[in-house]
Amino acid sequence: MSEAADLLAEAPAYRLDEQVGFILRQVQQRHAGIFAAAFGDDLTAMQWAVLAKLAERGEGSQNLLGRLVSMDVATVKGVVDRLVKRGLAETGADPDDRRRVVVRLTGAGREFYRANAAKALRVTDETLEPLSERERGQLLGLLRRLR
Amino acid sequence: MSEAADLLAEAPAYRLDEQVGFILRQVQQRHAGIFAAAFGDDLTAMQWAVLAKLAERGEGSQNLLGRLVSMDVATVKGVVDRLVKRGLAETGADPDDRRRVVVRLTGAGREFYRANAAKALRVTDETLEPLSERERGQLLGLLRRLR
DNA sequence: CGGAAATTGTTAGTACACTAACGATCGCCG
DNA sequence: CGGCGATCGTTAGTGTACTAACAATTTCCG
Numbered sequence: 001m002s003e004a005a006d007l008l009a010e011a012p013a014y015r016l017d018e019q020v021g022f023i024l025r026q027v028q029q030r031h032a033g034i035f036a037a038a039f040g041d042d043l044t045a046m047q048w049a050v051l052a053k054l055a056e057r058g059e060g061s062q063n064l065l066g067r068l069v070s071m072d073v074a075t076v077k078g079v080v081d082r083l084v085k086r087g088l089a090e091t092g093a094d095p096d097d098r099r100r101v102v103v104r105l106t107g108a109g110r111e112f113y114r115a116n117a118a119k120a121l122r123v124t125d126e127t128l129e130p131l132s133e134r135e136r137g138q139l140l141g142l143l144r145r146l147r
Numbered sequence: 148m149s150e151a152a153d154l155l156a157e158a159p160a161y162r163l164d165e166q167v168g169f170i171l172r173q174v175q176q177r178h179a180g181i182f183a184a185a186f187g188d189d190l191t192a193m194q195w196a197v198l199a200k201l202a203e204r205g206e207g208s209q210n211l212l213g214r215l216v217s218m219d220v221a222t223v224k225g226v227v228d229r230l231v232k233r234g235l236a237e238t239g240a241d242p243d244d245r246r247r248v249v250v251r252l253t254g255a256g257r258e259f260y261r262a263n264a265a266k267a268l269r270v271t272d273e274t275l276e277p278l279s280e281r282e283r284g285q286l287l288g289l290l291r292r293l294r
Numbered sequence: 295c296g297g298a299a300a301t302t303g304t305t306a307g308t309a310c311a312c313t314a315a316c317g318a319t320c321g322c323c324g
Numbered sequence: 325c326g327g328c329g330a331t332c333g334t335t336a337g338t339g340t341a342c343t344a345a346c347a348a349t350t351t352c353c354g
Contacts, residue, residue: 021192021270025217026294028168028175062303063301070169070176072342074342075341077303078341120161124166124168131293138289142282142286143286145277179341179342192310218310219312221311226310229308244319248332
């Protein structure tokens, strides 16, 4: 009974504003804005991610670090370079593997982390501000499954 | 009864992997991968977004176009330049306002849109593949409120 | 042991993404 | 009408992001 109707529905409407990819980018943009407002010229979100991971896990090779923060090896290099230039991280040789470059936080890096972890949490909070506690959990649960 | 416990909880744990911003970036990465697998070297997601918007709305100034796709004015220029170089769009002067650059699709651009809209829909579909129909609606609803 | 395969990091090239500074033009208001 | 603020586009500079090609090692396997 619905076969004729199916024929009429042949051209599925493509509306950019309804595509996940598009909305995702807009949400990312808003988050980036909130982060920038909180951290100003101190650090970008990527640099903070690497710093936080180093604080969590101690030192590690660039490669491992890249995997932990879901960043390309070529990209992580640039981020680490900038952290080193800001004096928050330092690199050294791995005695066991001469290919490796070990990255670790400096004292200033650990200090920066301690001083700003609460602020970083507020960035997350402000990003999710339009949602109730229950909705936040829902959203995170759904997003995690799309990773 | 819980006041003593509250004092112990003073340092809120910051776990990178639980922050929306971080998860959001991972989901974006997966989506970008799916898009690239579908469109290969033909077009990036951004270029497709501009193309689709032009197909939806007809011609418009670079500035307007930027607003419609949530893209910086400086960024949109580069994207439009690349579409022009690929022969999918063209620019012209606005007779009413000599500051403006009007952007519109070429015949090849319209043709490309028609030929690929269904594929673009499949990219969205594959991105959301791990979720049920109901969950997809939930996710989009939540994300939209974070724009 | 020795050589092929895999891993690690670097560099170059392309494509977003945003800020700031600039010049050209438009529109409004006195 | 005349000027001044707002808008539009371009350019330069910084920071992700990914691919491809490459060199230096290390590892594994015959």
